[in-house]
Amino acid sequence: MWLRNPRFQRWIGGGVLERTSIGLVAQLELLGLGGHKDSHVVRLIRRVRRERRWLVTANEAYLVHTLARAQGNRDGQMAEVGTYQGGTAKMICEAKGDTPLHLFDTFEGLPAAAAQDGRVHRANQYACSLESVQKYLSGYPNVSFYKGRFPESSGPVEHLRFSFAHFDVDLYESTLGCLEFFYPRMIPGGIMLSHDYSILSGVRTAFEEFLRDKPEGLIELPTTQCMLVKL
Numbered sequence: 728m729w730l731r732n733p734r735f736q737r738w739i740g741g742g743v744l745e746r747t748s749i750g751l752v753a754q755l756e757l758l759g760l761g762g763h764k765d766s767h768v769v770r771l772i773r774r775v776r777r778e779r780r781w782l783v784t785a786n787e788a789y790l791v792h793t794l795a796r797a798q799g800n801r802d803g804q805m806a807e808v809g810t811y812q813g814g815t816a817k818m819i820c821e822a823k824g825d826t827p828l829h830l831f832d833t834f835e836g837l838p839a840a841a842a843q844d845g846r847v848h849r850a851n852q853y854a855c856s857l858e859s860v861q862k863y864l865s866g867y868p869n870v871s872f873y874k875g876r877f878p879e880s881s882g883p884v885e886h887l888r889f890s891f892a893h894f895d896v897d898l899y900e901s902t903l904g905c906l907e908f909f910y911p912r913m914i915p916g917g918i919m920l921s922h923d924y925s926i927l928s929g930v931r932t933a934f935e936e937f938l939r940d941k942p943e944g945l946i947e948l949p950t951t952q953c954m955l956v957k958l
């Protein structure tokens with residue numbers, strides 16, 4: 728449970744220490760994945776780790792890819808909120824085929840935190856320019872970018888239905904905003920995947936509150952992620 732400690736998270740968060748520790752975990756996980764998973768996907772994860780600053784472990788990246796691939800044949804589009812430098816978005820791009828993908832970020836870093844977040848993050852942490860991410864993902868078809876705070880930036884997609892939505896927004900209000908927007912727009916069997924559920928109190932609280940009156944059960948994964956399958 729030490730990984731959940733806000734003082735530890737503040738100390739390690741956002742800088743060299745965070746990247747080094749995630750990098751070490753990722754290297755170990757890549758050794759494991761390399762022993763039994765599709766070598767194309769393992770090589771892809773290694774490549775993205777070299778190309779971008781990345782805040783997910785190798786197993787987490789693998790899950791983003793495999794869920795996007797599984798949902799690629801369904802009716803419905805895909806979305807990610809919390810794109811940063813485009814690492815997890817690239818995993819989705821590699822898996823989605825021609826399915827449209829909608830990417831949302833302030834591209835100015837995190838909005839202000841709420842009391843539920845436990846003072847782990849700083850406002851504007853994880854800023855990255857929209858142009859840099861557009862360039863990084865320019866080789867993939869049907870990818871759209873929306874700069875601004877979500878859900879205020881969601882207007883252009885409010886009429887759509889989604890088969891896969893990935894949330895990596897770190898904060899209580901942002902996670903709740905994602906759940907409130909996407910839940911009614913997911914197709915039956917649509918998957919919502921979130922990073923950081925088991926380690927960030929704001930993310931966990933948002934899911935717990937949101938699910939109080941919903942029939943779906945939360946699926947907690949062995950990584951920091953959780954997922955919901957829309958009934």
Ligand SMILES: C[S@@+](CC[C@H](N)C(=O)[O-])C[C@H]1O[C@@H](n2cnc3c(N)ncnc32)[C@H](O)[C@@H]1O
Nearest residue numbers: 782809811814815832833836876877895896901
């Ligand atoms: C941890 S980073 C995402 C990491 C990314 N998925 C990757 O592959 O490295 C969190 C991102 O969430 C974005 N974010 C958080 N809340 C947001 C909101 N309400 N609207 C738009 N972007 C938000 C921040 O700007 C930041 O880029």
